[in-house]
Amino acid sequence: MSRKLRTKQIKAARLVLENYSANGIARELKIRPETLSRWKKLPAFKKIIEQVTQSELEEARCQFVHLVDASLAALWSVVKGRHCDPVRLKAALSVLKLAGIERISVPNVSETVDNAPKQEQNAPASAAPNETPGQTPPAASCRML
Secondary structure, eight states, rough: OOSSOHHHHHHHHHHHHTOHHHHHHHHHHTTTTTHHHHHHSSSSHHHHHHHHHHHHHHHHHHHHHHHHHHHHHHHHHTTTTTTOHHHHHHHHHHHHHHTTSSSOOOOTHHHHHHOOOOOOSSSSOOOOOOOOTTTTOOOOOOOOO
């Protein structure tokens, strides 16, 4: 058999990726389920399934990274006192939890916060050193599994 897949085999691979059952694919392509089973064992068939799966996983990973960045920006906005939409905040926290960022331990944070001078309630939050007001922090680089 040729190393290249025929049109029906490529269609079968697409249907496998769309989670069709073996019987559903067989009906759709007017082939026997045993034929599909044989095709699934072909190196070229396996390769196309692997390539498409890897491509889709990479796309999903990139979208998730953008979602984490947007969540960090939303949290930064809350910290800076610009916005406090509870729904947006909850969504941002949920995304970060999914990313594995539930709790970040920073040494002496409570001590720093407890000893910090109290701001008036309506006073605008001051910018951190080396930061201009209204600027969001650079996106954190997170290593995701």
